[in-house]
Amino acid sequence: MRQRVRPLAAAVGSALLVLAQPAAHAEPAAPAAPGFSYYGGGSVPGSQQKRILLVVPILNGRELNDNLALWREPDGADFVNLDAFLHASAIDSTKDADGNYQLTTPIGQTLLPAASLRTDGGVVYAGLQTLSSVLAARVAFDDAEFALRIDLPWQPGAADKSPAAGDADQSVDVRAPQASLSRWRSELSGTVVDGEAAAYMNHRIAGALGPGYWHADFSHGVSGDSHDVDVQALSWLLDRGKSRWLVGQERLALHPLLASFEMTGVQYAQTNRPDLVYEAAGGYYGQLVPYQARPTSVIRGSGPPGGTAELRYGGQVLQRQTIRLDGRYEFRDVPAAPGDAIPIEVAVYAFGETGTPLRVDQTYSQAGNLQLPEGVNVHYVGLGSNGFLLDDNRSGTGGAGFYQFRRGFTDRVTAEAIVQSIGGRRQTVAGTALNLGMAGSWAAYAGRDDSGAGARQVLGDGQYGPWFWRANWLDYDDDYQADGSLGTRNRRAEAGRTFGDQLRVSLIHSDISGDAYSDIRYTKPAVTWRPTPRFSLGARPEYDGRYSYDAQWAVRRGTRLSASRYADISQIALDQDLGSRSRLQFTAQRDTELGNRYTATFNRYEGGRAHLAWAAGVLGGEGRTGFLAEASAELRPGLSARLTALRDPLHASDGTVIGFSIVADFAVTGAGLARGGVNQGYEREGGVSGIVERPAGARADFDLSGIPVLVDGHVRTRTEEGGHYHVQNLDPGVHRVELDNEGLPIELAVHEAPRRVEVRAGSLTRVDFGLELRLGLAGQVRGADGKPAVDIDVLVVDATGAIRARARSNTNGYYRLDGLPPGTYALRAVDRLERTLVETSLTLGERFLFGRELVLPADPNRSSPP
Structure with missing residues (x-):
């Protein structure tokens, strides 16, 4: 068992934990806690000798129980015990015959080359700069707090979905529940303006019921006269591997050329590749079978590893995602409405940056997402009533029914046909998605309703060498979208060339018309230029033809200048890091409708168990002054709160606006509440949750947080304060669940064998662990x-x-x-x-x-x- 030493306060750390290595046979000046390996320091005396420090790791703002050995060279280079670092960071590794380490993280795999490692006394050390680079992280020794700060662009334990450990026929120690409330998420948000409060709540709850699982989404107002409950979804799902059943009410969007609708009834799906077809079932509408033919429904791109990709629609942020270590990001089931002229955009930020993005990319439909491998087929059918029977605000007239068929005839040809009838109005769609090799991927669909009105869609995208192209052509006839609606035309195409990583140029053509917006037609160039890693320029036409601009200059480490124009706002900003947890930002904005605003803001992340963050700023504009104050914290694991006070000089009539939000997101079992993660759709996954109990006779101040929980041999999470834990994103099947003894306080030990635990989709299985005082x-x-x-x-x-x-x-x-x-x-x-x-x-x-x-x-x- 790896030996452990509990961390000491930073104030006494340098006195007790710094082990300046003397000559090979000299004794340390004072006995340190046994359990730390002593290493020889070579024969060179004095300041020219390496030092081994025993330091406290602070992982994503949280101090851990295990200390780490840090090797410091006289030239200032720092190296950390690799095995202990990977264990503390919950990173899996394999070593090849050449001594390289393949590291597996939640955002991808990366290689730690053998040439970057050092060995002393049989212990392997890795350089902090190398680890920072390959993990897209920040790993640095903090002299002030005598700690190794590890800031990862993911939460340790949030690993990718692991394969199911076995079948239900295998021996099981803990069975999944037959009925439960497994997940609960509620959010209260609102504002207070001139003493009047407006607040709103939405809820999502889910759990097991018989052989399937249930979930409900509903919302309601909590102030004024608006208290009506709006039921967005209430359903029960049965997953049988290749087939799925759903009973209840859901919103459906089967294709961009078909009207979306709400239905109460029964749905059934069958496919010979459930792993491929059902895996992305967490769509915006949460429907039983996700459909990838909505415009820009899957968006892929690249950016700085460990950074953030922010999905925007008309300037509003929809989703955020950490960019994987291979530099890629992917948004699935993006909620783009059929015929919408406003493009989806992705703002790309470097790791730790939240001010001005490095760039903003507009995205397009990707026809390759619509293709199925050869032999894969999908049948999807539903029948019921139009509207939601349990919600008067969503009631419809008549019945509702549909049938969808998709099949991959070859790896290059996929065909599709859909018919749906809503309230007596029938629409049909047929089409194909093609892989044309060097000519790219293309898809073409035609729709028709029972009155004879039609619609057409053509999608295309591809790349050949440095050349790339994208196209989206979407047309609706009069009366096709609804009786009395005018025809809509939304055609957009882009073709261009890249010149290495430094230059990207393209020509964009847009032709948009319809009753919801004025006619827009233009052909304009776009360019992105990055002559050095520290400097970039970009210009690109928005959906209405106006240009958005962006310039970034990293003056030095921690200092960045930026200038941008997006929609009606132009901005110049200076960001200055003040240490690893503080930032000062100055901005000057020009809003074409409201006027000029000048802002100075100080942001601080305090960290700790509460993850406390706060900001304070001064605003000025149009001869008036204002302020911004904001604070957020986690009140307990799974319960967070945010409070904002704003007096905007450009909205002087609003006075001081107080904004607030409280989010409760829990995994629920009989053992209590743990920090949760409620799913947005029907992923075929479940989880385990429970508590690590303090043994009789143990001190009340034993810290039971941070204990690694292993599933199928991999660290998937760590216990929270009080010993609660939650592991999500587990495939249905039987999994091996156990505690890592090495993560326990030194006086405690696990006295129970690993459990074989049954996991079912949509629910949590309770697994508790007892400890012994040893x-x-x-x-x-x-x-x-x-x-x-x-x-x-x-x-x-x-x-x-x-x-x-x-x-x-x-x-x-x-x-x-x-x-x-x-x-x-x-x-x-x-x-x-x-x-x-x-x-x-x-x-x-x-x-x-x-x-x-x-x-x-x-x-x-x-x-x-x-």
């Missing part, structure tokens, strides 16, 4: 001359004379004994003939004991009295 001691054996005594056996003997533990002193005389229950013992040093050299009494109560010295008598052949 104590120990450590110290040093010295001779009568005060020098370390090497290879001396040290025994712990109980009242019956039985030996309960044995250890041998190392080259520095240190020993350590573990795994003892509370009680009174004899601590004895013996020679090789088991003759007692020295003995003393020992009482173990609540704590691990350090500094227990045994001094041998001058004559090693003569025993010392107890």
